[in-house]
Amino acid sequence: MAERFDRIWHNARLATMRADRPDLGEIEHGVIAARDGRIVYAGAQADFPVDADAADRIGCEGRWITPGLVDCHTHLVYGGNRAHEFELRLKGASYEEIARAGGGIVSTVAATRKASEAELVASALPRLDALIGEGATTVEIKSGYGLDTETEMRQLTAARSLGHQRPVAVRTSFLGAHALPPEADGDKDRYINHVCREMLPAVAKAGLADAVDAFMEGIAFSAEQTALVFETASELGLPVKLHADQLSNLDGAALAAKFSALSADHLEHTDEAGAAAMAKAGTVAVLLPGAFYFIRETQKPPVEAFRKHGVPMALATDCNPGSSPLTSLLLAMNMGATLFRMTVAECLTGVTREGARALGVIHETGTLEAGKWCDLAIWDIERPAELVYRIGFNPLHRRVWRGQ
Ligand code: DI6
Ligand code: FE
Numbered sequence: 001m002a003e004r005f006d007r008i009w010h011n012a013r014l015a016t017m018r019a020d021r022p023d024l025g026e027i028e029h030g031v032i033a034a035r036d037g038r039i040v041y042a043g044a045q046a047d048f049p050v051d052a053d054a055a056d057r058i059g060c061e062g063r064w065i066t067p068g069l070v071d072c073h074t075h076l077v078y079g080g081n082r083a084h085e086f087e088l089r090l091k092g093a094s095y096e097e098i099a100r101a102g103g104g105i106v107s108t109v110a111a112t113r114k115a116s117e118a119e120l121v122a123s124a125l126p127r128l129d130a131l132i133g134e135g136a137t138t139v140e141i142k143s144g145y146g147l148d149t150e151t152e153m154r155q156l157t158a159a160r161s162l163g164h165q166r167p168v169a170v171r172t173s174f175l176g177a178h179a180l181p182p183e184a185d186g187d188k189d190r191y192i193n194h195v196c197r198e199m200l201p202a203v204a205k206a207g208l209a210d211a212v213d214a215f216m217e218g219i220a221f222s223a224e225q226t227a228l229v230f231e232t233a234s235e236l237g238l239p240v241k242l243h244a245d246q247l248s249n250l251d252g253a254a255l256a257a258k259f260s261a262l263s264a265d266h267l268e269h270t271d272e273a274g275a276a277a278m279a280k281a282g283t284v285a286v287l288l289p290g291a292f293y294f295i296r297e298t299q300k301p302p303v304e305a306f307r308k309h310g311v312p313m314a315l316a317t318d319c320n321p322g323s324s325p326l327t328s329l330l331l332a333m334n335m336g337a338t339l340f341r342m343t344v345a346e347c348l349t350g351v352t353r354e355g356a357r358a359l360g361v362i363h364e365t366g367t368l369e370a371g372k373w374c375d376l377a378i379w380d381i382e383r384p385a386e387l388v389y390r391i392g393f394n395p396l397h398r399r400v401w402r403g404q
Helices: 083-090 095-100 105-114 117-132 149-165 188-205 223-235 252-258 272-281 289-294 303-309 329-340 344-350 353-358
Strands: 004-015 026-035 038-044 053-059 064-067 069-071 136-142 169-177 211-214 241-244 263-266 284-287 313-315 376-379 396-400
Touching: 004 038, 004 376, 064 069, 069 353, 083 095, 105 149, 117 136, 117 149, 149 169, 149 188, 169 188, 169 223, 188 223, 211 223, 223 252, 241 252, 252 263, 252 272, 272 284, 272 303, 284 353, 289 329, 313 329, 313 344, 313 353, 329 344, 344 353
Parallel strands: 004 053, 004 064, 069 136, 136 169, 169 211, 211 241, 241 263, 263 284, 284 313
Antiparallel strands: 004 026, 026 038, 064 376, 376 396
């Protein structure tokens, strides 16, 4: 009897992004077949049974299909915005000056504390929709604008709720160690103690975080403070990731590697030793060209060292109100290529397979392979390079999340 599928996409060109194939793992005459939301077959038309049966057959007219895109680093949920701070920066103030003067992250904290869960969801939805509108099927969302237990939990609950309101997989990260709240009176050690003793256990108990993140930086937390947060996360069974070496080299990449972090992110100031440590630990380098561009950073992440040591590279938006008000993975790819000289293949794997790896969901999504969720982006393009090359143009034809 003929095998039965829920849906078949045929007459398609596939960029499977499989790690065991060269380049993009392209298949010129391809078919994808799905059942119960999962890919059952993704491969050559010639090897697909001609008598296969499906409730729904979709002819793709030669369009390209990639895995649904993965944005593995966002701060999508927050109150207010920082357009005013942007104006100040245009008058000459630097990002660090604004942060030290009580603006920056802390001003978003005040606005986030004032917002209800419904307000946080409502203000984040258009940003999420922008990502979805360009083919994103998995989006990571961090807390870190509450900096007290109640507001951090509200942010994470809002993030989970976004995942229920839209056909998209949301992965949450607890970022209590993002900045020092004003009521901490400058005592970072005491605040980190509070994060470890109270906030993180409460978040873990409520099942609100899939991972734990921290901001290790002169204007944020030290290596020792970060290590305390990571040790607590490990005790609670949560994987870690790190905002590392964004504004200065504090050996954040090596610290992330020491804790077998899923990813180390930003990395503009990381040195070769940091890259080597990440390679050994299997920690993904998440590059965030939107922040590099927006704060007019000049130090580029060591892409050549990542290549040399075989560190997987992901690309993400870092969508946040202060340093990267970006809601486009297509633009993030263009910036990755133009600003960091990443290749087309590196950019595309960066927003698919390696983004999924950075979230610890590589077994579920990020490539077109049997057994994974049927998360697809179908594009009106002649060649995959167009997704990286064009600026401000969205050629998405259809997006499929879990077979629908
Ligand atoms: N690094 C960043 O680029 C953002 N957070 C972080 O740890 C900036 C967040 C903000 O300015 O609101
Ligand atoms: Fe960030």
